[in-house]
Amino acid sequence: MADGPEAPETLESLQARHRKEQRDLVSRITQKKRQASKKTRKGVNDECERLEQELNERQARELSIFNGENPDEEPALGQEEDAADAEEGQANGVAEAVENLTIDTGQSQGHTPEQNAPKKKKNRAKERLARRAAEHDALVAQAMVEAANMPDLREQERTRMAQHFGKYGVEVKEIRADGHCLYAAVADQMETQGLGLKPRIQVKTQEAKLPDYKWVRCAAADLIESNPDDFAGFMEEPLEVYLQKIRETGEWGGHMELMALARSYGVRINVLHSDGRVDKIEPGDNVKGEDDKEIWLGYYRHSHGLGEHYNSLRKVS
Numbered sequence: 329m330a331d332g333p334e335a336p337e338t339l340e341s342l343q344a345r346h347r348k349e350q351r352d353l354v355s356r357i358t359q360k361k362r363q364a365s366k367k368t369r370k371g372v373n374d375e376c377e378r379l380e381q382e383l384n385e386r387q388a389r390e391l392s393i394f395n396g397e398n399p400d401e402e403p404a405l406g407q408e409e410d411a412a413d414a415e416e417g418q419a420n421g422v423a424e425a426v427e428n429l430t431i432d433t434g435q436s437q438g439h440t441p442e443q444n445a446p447k448k449k450k451n452r453a454k455e456r457l458a459r460r461a462a463e464h465d466a467l468v469a470q471a472m473v474e475a476a477n478m479p480d481l482r483e484q485e486r487t488r489m490a491q492h493f494g495k496y497g498v499e500v501k502e503i504r505a506d507g508h509c510l511y512a513a514v515a516d517q518m519e520t521q522g523l524g525l526k527p528r529i530q531v532k533t534q535e536a537k538l539p540d541y542k543w544v545r546c547a548a549a550d551l552i553e554s555n556p557d558d559f560a561g562f563m564e565e566p567l568e569v570y571l572q573k574i575r576e577t578g579e580w581g582g583h584m585e586l587m588a589l590a591r592s593y594g595v596r597i598n599v600l601h602s603d604g605r606v607d608k609i610e611p612g613d614n615v616k617g618e619d620d621k622e623i624w625l626g627y628y629r630h631s632h633g634l635g636e637h638y639n640s641l642r643k644v645s
Contacts (some may be wrong), residue, residue, distance in 0.1 A: 337394070342394055346387045346540040347457070349383060349387070350383065350467055351467050351470060352465050353379060353380065353383050353469040354470075354471035356379075356510050357376045357379065357380070358471050358472055360375070361373075361376065361629065362480075363481070365505070366637045367505060367506075368505055375491060390428075395549075403608035420534065424638070457535075465617050470585060481630035482630050484630075485602045488602040488604075489600070489602045489604065489626060492600060492602075493602050493641070495604075496606075497601065497643060498600075498624050498644060499642055500518075500626060500640075500641060500642075501513075501639060501642050502639055503516065503639050503640055505637050506578060507577075507580055508541045509580075510581035510582070510585060510586070511544040511545050511548070511585075512540070512544075513541075513640040514527050514544050514589055514593075514623065514625070516540075517623035517624065517625070517640050517642075518595075518623065519540065520640075520642055521621075521623065523593070523621060524546065525540060525547075526591060527550075527551075527593050528591075528593060544589065545581075547588075547592045547593065548585045548588040548589050548592065549571045549575045549588075550592070551588040551592040552567075552570075552571065552584075552588050553571055555591075559584055559587075559588070562584045574612065580636065582636075583607075586609050587609055590609045590611045590612070591612045593611070593621075594611045594621065595621040595622055595623055596608060596609065596610055596620075596621065596623075597609040597622070597625065598622055598624045598625070599624075599625050599626075599627050599638075600625070600626050601627050602629075624640075624641035624642075624643070625641060626638065626640075628638040
């Protein structure tokens with residue numbers, strides 16, 4: 329027998345889910361900011377603000393749909409306050425009526441102006457804002473406690489990575505986390521080992537003075553462009569668009585670009601992971617073993633707040 333239709337979400341379950349989503353986001357944001365360095369802090373803060381805005385907009389939209397409203401229609405002036413006031417109207421109305429009651433004892437002539445003055449009306453909008461601020465602060469405090477109890481993945485990864493350096497006779501050269509890290513790390517390896525930045529193939533750029541990482545970007549793009557069938561299966565967009573991103577933007581590089589660079593420079597690229605695994609990317613059968621040239625990179629997943637990162641691993645002299 330087929331299962332019956334799923335029960336519709338109630339207001340209570342919707343609000344409970346929204347609170348959980350807010351707690352999860354605060355915890356995620358707190359963890360990101362703890363892992364951010366001075367160089368990545370601005371980017372992390374911008375990303376966190378975007379995530380918070382997106383969650384708030386989506387939850388507001390879901391609540392509007394639940395209430396039978398059109399989320400794309402602008403509310404009339406004062407409509408939002410009126411809806412919130414209606415929720416408190418009955419309880420506050422009874423309370424105010426009780427507070428405003430006076431008992432005629434026959435001595436009303438002796439009442440002072442302060443006693444006869446009407447009660448000051450409460451500012452419900454301010455009360456709502458205060459409650460929301462208190463709830464938000466409570467969520468932040470809870471998320472900070474949870475984050476404090478979470479393992480420091482960044483420090484753990486760096487510690488584990490350093491434990492493998494001695495085995496391979498390397499030491500880390502920190503590379504700036506700016507989207508060019510893979511190419512800058514390869515450039516550092518090629519230069520410090522005296523291999524030079526000129527690839528085995530002819531780079532098509534006409535610019536004489538380029539940053540080192542830019543030469544490496546062009547070398548990767550030219551190799552892929554010259555051998556499109558070898559790389560088309562890895563792409564999710566047209567070749568021309570992908571090559572433009574490699575040459576002219578700060579788009580991150582990955583395994584495909586390392587494959588292209590190994591072939592372009594005729595070197596073996598060794599990528600060390602924190603668990604001790606080493607990915608060996610060969611230059612290809614036609615140049616494999618040529619002068620037995622190789623370079624070393626370190627791959628990090630947690631050490632930088634914006635995501636994956638590559639450092640150069642220089643040979644210890």
